Amino acid sequence: GQQVQQSPTSLVLQEGENAELQCNFSTSLNSMQWFYQRPGGSLISVFYNPSGTKQSGRLTSTTVIKERRSSLHISSSQITDSGTYLCAMGMNYNQGKLIFGQGTKLSIKP
């Protein structure tokens, strides 16, 4: 079964609304990251957050190891936030080997 589950699969919001993206892991978590991917584009690391809460501007990531989950909160969403958000967990013996979720496609409408 899939080790990393993301929800929702897609999310459509009006500009200014808040977005909440979830990631659940089926195995013990060693490290995790959130990536942003533009349509047809590369991946950009948004947060490296193995545990606890991190904030950067309008983005906040919270990882709860015991519960094997992580969330990404985007406040006051903007059109430029549109794209796909991927979460990934790092393997214990090789954290450069990431196991990715299917992604959440976020669309922000004006």
Place this chain on the structure above:
Amino acid sequence: DPKIIQKPKYLVAVTGSEKILICEQYLGHNAMYWYRQSAKKPLEFMFSYSYQKLMDNQTASSRFQPQSSKKNHLDLQITALKPDDSATYFCASSPDWGDAETLYFGSGTRLTVL
């Protein structure tokens, strides 16, 4: 300027042919990786290299062969191409092997096998 260059950006191949995907990084990193993203599956790890040595191989098929001629190069040779190989292939690098916190991705090569 992009620090990880992947060439070509788009590639169309016929079944049974062979192609080489190019990756060069100018970040001074010691570790490089290949990932694949297909329409039906999440982004998946393929290979990792450290100082031009293979460290981890999660690709079952020997048709996929990484080639590292220089420390900052990690090309991917794919032989006997199949339609199922159609995907976007991403190269990535990090300062050292296993350093996920500073993992950078290239913009990918989108391969279509007809």
